[in-house]
Amino acid sequence: MKKNLLYIFSLAGLLTFNSCADELNTEPTDKVSGTQVFEDANSAEAAINGVYRMLYVAGWSANWGSENCGQTAIQLLADLMAEDHLMYSQGQGWFYEDYRLNVHGDFSNTSGRSYSIWNFYYTIISNLNYIIASENTMGGDPAEVKRIVGQAYAMRAYSYFYLIQLYQQTYKGNEDKPGVPVYTEPTVAGSEGKPRGTVQQVYDRINEDLTKATTLLKDLEQKDISHVDYYAAQGFQARVSLVQHEYQKAADAAAEALKKPGLQLASVEDLGGNNNVDVSDVMWGMKIIADQSSGFASFFSHMDADAPGMYGSKAPQCISTGLYKLIPTTDTRLAWFRGALSEDEEVAGTSKISYCQLKFKMADYTTRTGDYILMRAEEMVLIKAEAECHLEQYATARNTIKELGTLRDNGFETRLAGRTDSNSYNSNTNSALVTLMDEILFQRRVELWGEAGRIFDLQRLGLGYNRKYEGSNHTETVQTKNTEAGSPLFILPLPQSEIDGNENITDADQNPIVQ
Structure with missing residues (x-):
């Protein structure tokens, strides 16, 4: 009989995490039973802090650990799979195969994307389920219990949201297609694996978890910027609702997220190298x-x-010329990217190459550190504006996008006045901007470049792309690959280890594999 291959860290591993997960243990620690581990809020808080630690450490695969370095790695690869972001050179190949849409062949091993991402999110989910299972028995300050369990629900929703976007096509029009296995109870070695279910069932679980999270977290302060609070959970809801095309819900959740006390949009100058969680716009x-x-x-x-x-x-990250040339000269975000340089100006091994990104910089080269920003107020403004435009609330959408646009571009109001009131948008993503929706989506592309995972936006908007155009600087134009809307290359195959180990998933359940 096959056994499911979920993974979980021991509690000690959560606190000192530095390597790949061991196979699922019968309890979250060898010394204390699972029910005892979370008898009180203090031990559960240590566990939720361990989950947050998982978001930024490497080692989720048997090899190639340097490119499997947590949440930001997944956001980076999802950006590189699309059309606005490129790698100037191959380096050792890390992330370059994502850029080439060439990772499907790795589904059968434990080093590639299929396995590492699956391992990453299901490890997190496994640990969160132990916390959630303790909701009604955990001792300690009732407010602390609510805070910890609320975070666990929010992070479980967050994990399933990325899994369903990475292993199946977008929600709209695919509701009945196979989703990902959903686990809501603690799992132990030998637990029966779950079937894929449907996309709808996964989103139902995500939304149920977010409702529970926002209920528990409401009126509780954020103890640390690394902790998901009520406002960040509303931000999660805004993201999910946007993908589901539930635009009023998305607008309402984004508006609620923006009510966070002290939250302010930040200037490009204040954002610096996008490496400081103490800036006024950072939500999480x-x-x-x-x-x-x-x-x-x-x-x-x-x-x-x-x-x-x-x-x-060795492998500089750059903005595409297609997107760069749409940015007006009055936009302060041009400082995030170099323009075209002459051959004698370019310096190999540095950012002094044409169109190299300057948006993300280490805060300290000596310690090799920089904070990871996972949610900013600007994203909520963009979600709210887009949702309002989809709803044909054009005057409201204009006012919303002005909040960000005028902060970035002193010519923005004149620019915006030239956009027609329409929620239609170009199918050619490098075309001139015409409608209000074109402008809002453009603002999102520039503001969240390298942060949001552009491929997810293309999926939910029903767009494909073409990297081969006049003046393109793409080093891989993937002309032989399918980059039309809904391409099977935009999602990952299931890892073979899951098919081999889960008695309720077979080869017949596998996603299309394109090599």
Whole structure:
């Protein structure tokens, strides 16, 4: 009989995490039973802090650990799979195969994307389920119990949201297609694996968890920026509702998220290298201290081409000319990217190459650190504006997008006045902007470049792309690959280890594999 191959860390592993997960243990620690571990809020808080730690460490695969470095790695690969972000050179191949849409062949091993991402999110879910199972028995301050369990529900929803987007096509029009296995109870070695279910069932679980999270977290302060609070959970809801095309719900959740006390949009100057969670626009992020730096296996190592000895100098990350040329000269975000340089201006091994990104920079080269920002107020403004435009609330959408646009571009109001009131948008993503929706989606592409995972937006909007156009700087144009809307290359195959180990999933349940 097959046994499911879910993974879980021991409690000690959660606190000192630095390597890949061991196979699922019968309890979350060898010394204390699962029910005892979370008898009180203090031990449960240590566990939820361990889950947050998982978001920024490497080692989720048997090999290639430096490119499997947690949540920011997944956001980066989802950006590179689309059309606005490119790698100037191949380096050692890390992330370059994502950019080439060439990772499907790795589904059968435990080093590639299929396995590492599956392992990452299901490990997190497994640990969260132990916390959630203790909801009605956990001792301690009732407010602390609500805070911890609320975070666990929010993070479980967050994990399933990424899983369903990565292993199946977008929600709308695919509700009855196979989803991902949903686990809501603690699992032990030998637990029966769950079937894939449907996309609808996964989203039902996500929304139910977010409702529970926002109910529990309401009126509780955010103890640390790394903790998901009520407002960040509303931000999760806004993201989910946008994908589901539930636009009023998305607008309402984004508006609620923006009510966070003290939250303010930040200037490009204040954002600096997008490496500081103490900036006024940050809603949720991870503060990285020197002894928690992942060094070479980190987001900033891959992004910052000027970081000495880091990977970015070997394989610089750049903006596409298609997107860059749509940015007006009055937009302060041009400072996030170099323009075209002459051959004698370019310097190999640094950011001094044409169109190299300068948006993400290490905060300290000596300690190789920089904070990871996982949610900003600007994203909520963009979600609210887009949702309002979908709802044909054009005057309201204009006012909403002005909040961000005028902060970034002193010519924005004149620019916006030229956009027609329409929720239609270009199918060619490099075309001139005409409608209000074109403008809002453009603002999202620039503001969240490298952060949100552009491929997810293309999926929910029903868009494909073409990297081969006049003046394109793409080093891989993937002309032989299917990049039309709904391409099977936009999602991952299930890992073979899950098919081999889960008695309720067979080869017949596998996603299309394109090699």
